[in-house]
Amino acid sequence: MKIRIALFTFWMLCIGFLAKAQIETVTLEEIVVKGLPFEKFSSGSKIQKADSVNLELLGQGTLADYMQQNTTVYIKEQGNKMLASVSFRGTGSSHTAVFWSDINLNSLTLGSTDFNEIPLFLFDDITVQYGGASSLHGSDAIGGSIHLSSSPSWIKGSKIQFRQDFGSYGNLFSGVKMDIGNGRWESKTRIFNRMLKNNFNYTITDRIGDKYEIEQQNAGVHNVGVLQELNGKITKNSTLSMKAWMGSNYHQIQPIEVSSPGQLQTGDEILDKNLRLVTEYEHFFSKGILSSSIGYVWDYQLFNDAERIETKRTVANLSYEWIIGDKTTIKSGGNAQYIVPKVWSYREDLTEWRGDVFISLNQVLMKNWQINLNARQTFVPFTTAPIAPSISSSYLLQKEDLKLTFRGQLERSYRIPTFNDRYWGEQGRNDLSSENGYSMELGHNLEWIISDYTIDFDVATYYMIVDDWIAWKPSGSLWRPYNLKKVKASGVELNGKLTFPISHGLLDLGAMYAYNKSILLEGISENDPSVGFQLPYTPLNRFGIHANITYKKLFLGVNAFYTGMRYGIDVINEEVPDFLLTNITVSKNIHVGKQNFSIEGQVLNVLDVSYQNVNRYAMPGRNFLISLKFLINNK
């Protein structure tokens, strides 16, 4: 109830500001911030930005869909639209930091994010940074990090989009995006509701070889999300942003496939609710930028309508960026968090303070050659986090229409043990050390424009050690966490794209490929049979191709994604077969004055491939999605 009142108050405040803003007539200089603030301090790392066309096509989907279709990163999905865990460069789901407004969304209790609970509809930009980046982002950024954001558009007037999707297996998505502003103040609202019965059919072969069609039970999904942002240029050189993101994600937990047609498929259910409130203030001085924010995050999880896991945190960030001459930028700052967990197995009065301090340097050494030096220290009670330094550099070779950027980075990264690791019952340990990552990467990016052809080609190679990887193991009947495992990961990632105009349109062809070898060097105990093998659910190979044609107001897109064989948990005896998924999209735009209507049809898994991402969890065959979008522009 309190939350509803808080939300309502916030909403009213937003509307109040807006009303006030619209009365004033102001002309302000444009304050333009390009890219995310951290990017200038990570010149040596591979950063991938979401293509707005792809993001729009996946508008009713989740971050898991985006990652699967647009990156070489592997998403382990435990059933259709069920728990989706990310694996960047062979690391685990808790080795990826997911940020929204400088808040790491990873659960404090479990240490990771379910990528199927992050709706794409709410965000305009997704920035994926590959490799370790703890010096910039703190804990968890060992394998990679993801930044969800919506930059202010400083709209004058209004823009409203309605979206309605109808898909197979009771998939219904309704969403509204509404941007209203006067150039100085703007309100951005995103609301959606998504329901999925997920009662797709799959085929089993029973004990005597007979085949049966089984309807999937207990796999329903219901997501609701609201994101309200209010952005304002409060003075000539300062901005204020207030954001509230409320999400409710319910899903039944899809059980494994049955082995006979009569078998019951009962299962569990989980409800996640989150509230994230942030107020950000930025002040632009002639030689510097002051950034500050204060936020509140409430994470709530209810398992089977009974077991509750809850954390509340208050987060404050403060940093200052000095621009010293033409060649030097230094940014320094810190953050503090106060965390109050409420978990049945934790001490009742448990609270925790933690904080970070950091410093980053961007130095232009020569024309087109820049170097970054970054360092960060996290302070957490009862556990030691290392000082995480990094050195990152890039060199740009430019010749007319050809831009070739070489980049390289050395990084130490870390992950603080989760609350469960440290405080669970009598087993949680306050003497665990942080997990440590050491990574090295080299790459280059080529941008080449030959007459009408634009070529973009990126190569990244990396080598990484993750040590002190925390695993739980039994000592007698009790399980406890230990700093046990050590993993070596190395690989190469290729991304290529070619675009060229055709008569009345554009052709966009792309391909991506990743080879990742992640070997367990130290396991649960000295003679662990898994040592020397590729980690479970870590494909050696992934690739994807796409071809998009825009012709007049018509769009046709075909994409295909291949995920190579993964080992199951038993890395010696269990192989989970590779799969290739192909999707086709057709869409048509109709303009009527300022209004824009579009209709889009998608055929997913066109080849009706019977596959599993995680062994024994059925996935749907060929299925369909129709999206209707209506955009009203009043600029």
Added chain:
Amino acid sequence: MNKIIKSAAFSAIFVTVLLFSSCDTGNGGDEIPKKTGVLILNEGNFGSGNGSISFYDEKSMTITNNVVQSANGGSEIGATVQSIYQHDGVGYIVCNGPDKIEFINMDDFSYLANPETNLSQPRYMTVVGNKGYITCWGPWDFNDWTLPDSYIAVMDLNTKTIVDSLECGSAPEGIFSIGDYLYIANSFETNITVVNINDLSSSKINLASMPEQFSLDASGTIWVSVSSGLYGINSMSREKTDSLLVSNIDGKIAMDGTGEKLYLLAVEPWDPNKTNSASEVRVFDTKTKTLSMTALITGEDFYGIGYNGTTNKIYVSDSKAFSGPGQIYVYDDQGVKLDEQITSVGPSGFVYK
């Protein structure tokens, strides 16, 4: 008189009871054929359906994993395997997630039946006559992680249907039958339920800590492993006769072929400075009712124990915390290691054929 009845009853029904298993009804004499084939139960990960059976051949000292899947054209068990009970050439594989009982032919591991049972979290099974008795945890109460609706399912093995359910305490684990009585270890309580299978009357034997498994010795005493040691129960009078405190026992026990030595898994107290808790096998002499002062076998992360009474080999499994393939170690009865093999995920129990 009592003693005569006791020994007569015992010789008629003497079975070598090993953890998670019971042999075929034998004669208890000297001419027990050697059972050199060992089925190893790999539990698999919770909810992942990757439980499996491995087969170890004592003669060639080789292991074959996933034997049930291989024997059935690739059709895997597809569940977490909780226990196996062997009776009259049939292996009853008790599974969770999905909850079911798979019947296999113990000769070639082919599936015999996969009946619809609607059991809720079945754990262990025993057979008396043509009826199977299955301990079932029932559904969790997620408010406080308790098991308020546990029961014993009674299966008619001819029709392969559940015909009755018997009351018991919370979280029944081991189930053991001797004569007309069933003994059920209520592992979330500190008592044992005893059921007369003729009139279905039941009573309880109170203990001071939570029971896990049963094992019958040569004198007819039923030894119950509990979280703090062992209790002896007279199988004739159904009364508690002995209690023994053993620190850090983890409830896993295995009786030798003569019914004179009981092997126990124990774990050293947790030490935060070590990356594992040393595990050990200790020996309890059922005649003198004394526990060996020193460990017969020491190692790391032991999870299951078995004893092949026909070849006098001790089997110990190491689950590797279910993080990948596990291992088994084979010892002679003096604790000398003979072999070690890699299994699938979570090896926990042994059955001999």
